[in-house]
Amino acid sequence: MRATRPGLPLVVVLAVAAALLAIATVARVISARAGFLVERESVLVVWLVGLFVAAVLVAWVSRAAFRRASSPLNLWLLALTAVALASPLLLIFAQHPSS
Amino acid sequence: MTRQLRRGRRAVAALLLTAGILSFGYVADASYVAEQLVYAAPTPIDKTPASLGLRFAYVSFPSRQDHLTLRGWFIPGVLPNGRLTADRAIVVVHGTRTNRESKGDHQLQLTGELAKHGLAVLAFDMRGAGESTPAPLSMGTLEQRDVLGAVDFLHNGPIPMPELGRPRVIGGLGISMGAATLLMAAAREPAIQAVVSDSAYAEVVPLLEREVPKRKVAVLGHVPGGFVPAALVMSRILYDVDYFAARPVDSIATIAPRPLFLIHGLADDYVPLSNFQRLNAAASAPSTAHVTTWLVPKARHAQAFKVTGAEYVTRVVSFFDASLGADRSLTGVAA
Numbered sequence: 456m457r458a459t460r461p462g463l464p465l466v467v468v469l470a471v472a473a474a475l476l477a478i479a480t481v482a483r484v485i486s487a488r489a490g491f492l493v494e495r496e497s498v499l500v501v502w503l504v505g506l507f508v509a510a511v512l513v514a515w516v517s518r519a520a521f522r523r524a525s526s527p528l529n530l531w532l533l534a535l536t537a538v539a540l541a542s543p544l545l546l547i548f549a550q551h552p553s554s
Numbered sequence: 555m556t557r558q559l560r561r562g563r564r565a566v567a568a569l570l571l572t573a574g575i576l577s578f579g580y581v582a583d584a585s586y587v588a589e590q591l592v593y594a595a596p597t598p599i600d601k602t603p604a605s606l607g608l609r610f611a612y613v614s615f616p617s618r619q620d621h622l623t624l625r626g627w628f629i630p631g632v633l634p635n636g637r638l639t640a641d642r643a644i645v646v647v648h649g650t651r652t653n654r655e656s657k658g659d660h661q662l663q664l665t666g667e668l669a670k671h672g673l674a675v676l677a678f679d680m681r682g683a684g685e686s687t688p689a690p691l692s693m694g695t696l697e698q699r700d701v702l703g704a705v706d707f708l709h710n711g712p713i714p715m716p717e718l719g720r721p722r723v724i725g726g727l728g729i730s731m732g733a734a735t736l737l738m739a740a741a742r743e744p745a746i747q748a749v750v751s752d753s754a755y756a757e758v759v760p761l762l763e764r765e766v767p768k769r770k771v772a773v774l775g776h777v778p779g780g781f782v783p784a785a786l787v788m789s790r791i792l793y794d795v796d797y798f799a800a801r802p803v804d805s806i807a808t809i810a811p812r813p814l815f816l817i818h819g820l821a822d823d824y825v826p827l828s829n830f831q832r833l834n835a836a837a838s839a840p841s842t843a844h845v846t847t848w849l850v851p852k853a854r855h856a857q858a859f860k861v862t863g864a865e866y867v868t869r870v871v872s873f874f875d876a877s878l879g880a881d882r883s884l885t886g887v888a889a
Contacts (some may be wrong), residue, residue: 464807476791479791479792482732482793483792483793489690491687491689491690494705495592495593495690495793496589496590498584498589498792499586499589499792502585503582504790506578506581506582506585507576509623510574510578513574514574517570517574521563521566521567521570522564524566525559525636526559527559527562528561528565530562531678533566533570534566534569536570537566537569537570537572537573537574538573539602540570540574540577541573541576541577542576542577543577543580543581543784544573544576546584546783546784546787547580547780547784549783
């Protein structure tokens with residue numbers, strides 16, 4: 456169990472991303488019946504709360520894993536977690552100059 | 555613990571902290587920008603065709619597929635003898651963040667001119683605009699269902715003015731986002747037999763990437779350009795609005811062999827001329843294509859009618875006369 460713990464944050468990051476997408480979809484479908492003017496704000500609020508909970512969860516799991524990390528392999532796994540965490544930032548480079 | 559391992563731990567800690575804070579902050583801000591992007595406050599309608607001395611009927615009909623309620627005016631055409639006709643109907647599609655009156659590009663005056671030249675007009679508010687059902691702004695991806703709903707209404711809906719009967723042929727005229735929306739709808743619906751596209755974009759994403767950073771949103775102020783790609787992705791995740799699908803350039807060739815009239819202002823710096831060139835090239839590709847073009851000197855975005863006035867009306871009416879044929883209602887109905 457101890458050997459797999461440094462990999463846990465990476466698993467949590469991926470699981471949290473999937474959970475957030477699922478929550479957003481469910482919130483959108485449920486609140487769609489209330490009309491768009493209500494929906495757009497409630498979906499955003501649900502999403503932001505979910506994002507905050509996800510951030511706290513990832514931070515907590517990563518901190519625990521970091522404290523136990525005692526080998527280069529453990530640190531590489533945590534570095535990989537940081538790369539996964541940073542992946543949304545890659546969208547910054549997706550901009551196309553307008554023709 | 556070795557010195558090297560300690561250094562590694564410090565580096566990984568910094569990496570985790572930085573990646574976490576930047577990523578969650580970036581996604582949260584992009585989500586907020588997406589929420590602002592998909593919402594356009596409806597603008598009020600101040601004037602009706604009656605202000606131009608025209609008869610009209612208020613109409614409402616559902617969009618195709620998702621059945622949102624859309625509201626508009628049906629304005630019968632006026633024949634030279636003063637009688638009314640609904641023989642040839644033109645669906646007029648407004649641009650973004652406006653409505654069927656569309657003061658900025660003088661759409662009410664334009665629809666009035668079409669009616670006075672014998673063309674019946676169905677001018678309606680697209681979803682989220684004017685008096686129609688609130689809905690996200692998708693720059694044509696979802697709004698094309700509204701144009702298709704308008705066609706269904708003219709074909710099968712309650713006849714707005716029963717004494718005039720149902721239209722024999724249907725054409726379409728769109729301006730800016732309305733033009734892009736109409737092009738995508740016409741590609742799917744052969745009942746739209748002639749299309750006038752004024753100031754359409756070839757695809758909307760480059761336009762949004764350039765224009766959104768210029769806009770101010772509450773709390774954030776100006777949106778940094780780097781947030782736009784993520785905001786577009788978040789619009790899809792949170793609101794099911796796929797701006798990446800708003801690409802008339804991909805489907806415009808399907809309009810052939812139906813006649814297409816592309817109009818663009820030479821001074822348009824909002825939807826650059828390259829959009830016109832791409833659309834024209836794509837539309838003209840089929841051997842059966844029938845494309846007419848008009849580049850309007852000194853006209854900025856969606857201002858061709860304002861700049862040229864009577865010439866615009868003459869060209870558009872001539873195009874519809876040639877494409878849809880003359881009015882066949884013979885005498886029409888007394889006004």
